Amino acid sequence: MAGPAVVARVIRLGLLAALLVAGGFVLFLAARPPLPASLPRADGAAVLTGGAGRIEAGFALLTENRVRLLLISGVHAETTLADLMRDSRADVPTQRVTLGRTARSTRGNAREIAAWAAEHRLARIVVVTHRLHMRRTMLELRRAAPALELVPLPVADPDGILLLRRALPEYAKLAGVMLGVSAALPERDLP
Helix, strand or coil: CCCHHHHHHHHHHHHHHHHHHHHHHHHHCCCCCCCCCCCCEEEEEEEEECCCHHHHHHHHHHHHHEEEEEEEEECCCCCCHHHHCCEEEEECCCCHEEECCCCCHHHHHHHHHHHHHHHHCCEEEEEEEEEEHHHHHHHHHHHCCCCCCCEEEEECCCCCCCCCCHHHHHHHHHHHCCCCHHHEEEECCCC
């Protein structure tokens, strides 16, 4: 059986680890992904599905001619472009939009985006996703397409509310990507 000094040391290390994790989480919530001073023109934009405002931001980039091509990554097999445009007020040039249907995770999004960018010989793309999801997305994209220049365009929920039920899992997933866990897991095991 461990002595009192060993138990006290383990408790102190556990508390220190908990404080580091909690402090990292607070920094994660407070940090904003870097935005360029002005959004440069890019060859294309890639929107990761899954939240409000993302697709509309991609449509705006396309209709304002900030990008030539748009990929919407992670689209469900039965969803059409018309479905995605239903609430859009933009006059979207549909011939310049690609619906990516293979991604089932952020790592899958990165592979889908990398393949699309290579197919169209794109050098710089704007990446559109939720601000909490941006750092993990950029890490996965840098692994999948290291030569591709990435410009982040984080989108926040319209109401601006950060819910713990959304932020805490994203923080844990980011830590996993930073530690290389996502690269070690098969695609089907990833959220």
